[in-house]
Amino acid sequence: MKDIVVIGAGKIGSTIARMLAHSGDYRVTVADRSEEQLAAIEQHEAVSTAVVDIADAAAMKALLTGKFAVLSAAPYHLTVAIAEAAAAAGVHYLDLTEDVESTRQVKRIAENAKTAFIPQCGLAPGFISIVANDLASRFDTLDSVRMRVGALPQYPSNALNYNLTWSTDGVINEYIEPCEAIVEGALIEVPALEEREEFSLDGVTYEAFNTSGGLGTLCETLKGKVRTLNYRTIRYPGHAAIMKALLNDLGLRHRREVLKDIFENALPTTTQDVVIIFVTVSGRKGGRLIQETYANKVYSAPVAGALHSAIQITTAGSICAVLDMLADGSLRAEGFVRQEEIALDAFLANRFGHYYAQENRGAHAA
Structure with a gap:
């Protein structure tokens, strides 16, 4: 042991x-x-x-x-x-950090390490990068990589259409800090909560908007290889507008502790949630422009006899799978290890990575 x-x-x-x-x-x-x-x-x-x-x-x-x-x-x-x-x-x-600057410092610490330093082992960043890199590897040349993830209540019942399922500090941080993206081949920073879009999945309409940290180290890995790369968080429509009012109009981006207190005393937690993972990659294969998509929904479920939320299952399952692969020698055991170095098939075959298995969740991949 x-x-x-x-x-x-x-x-x-x-x-x-x-x-x-x-x-x-x-x-x-x-x-x-x-x-x-x-x-x-x-x-x-x-x-x-x-x-x-x-x-x-x-x-x-x-x-x-x-x-x-x-x-x-x-x-x-x-x-x-x-x-x-x-x-x-x-x-x-x-x-499990989503914080960009912290990860840069971890990379610095890992430079002379004789052990492995593997940051961002959660859902996003984490599993989402493993999926995106797997899809990207199937193309001769890449055009765009679009990554969308959200942890949402199955039964929203407030104006934000949101319940606390994740770290409050983490949510606030990714709503405020600048977001990395590749636009027309150039690595740039874009503001959080902007570039809102709507899409439908399984008949449900969602919105998605820029948030910080979800790309992990993928910008560095794919820089010079892709025209468009971005990450956006999925919410139910209306969420972004209210958050912008709180952060910008009321100035709570400068009073994070106040916003945290409001969230934790006004938004209930729930185990009845769903994690949505939606990655679309386009590029050329054999001279033809092709698109491939990975779509998955993970729901709350029992783990070792106790009910856990979908965000608990996916986040904990992901870091446990990476640990397992490190322990059995499947991963490099020295220096800074990126999530995209992990093979998707090996991850999903792992006993902890298997929590993402689509056949267990009624989800689909196209």
């Missing part, structure tokens, strides 16, 4: 611990500064907990030393401190 540390005892961190513990191949220590959150972690013989302050570098190094890997399910602003502790302790590092 391999010893793993999961940083963060929230919705995603607890799901990661549950998946790994019930696999029978991992011993998991869940670490957090909140004793209250740690007390809510499922009791299991393969799970232990530790109260730790991530800002305490010595305590972090002591916690990680001798372990196989650390998985960060902590807020994005703690990413760099955890990566530095992993480097100091000489353990593998995986995270």
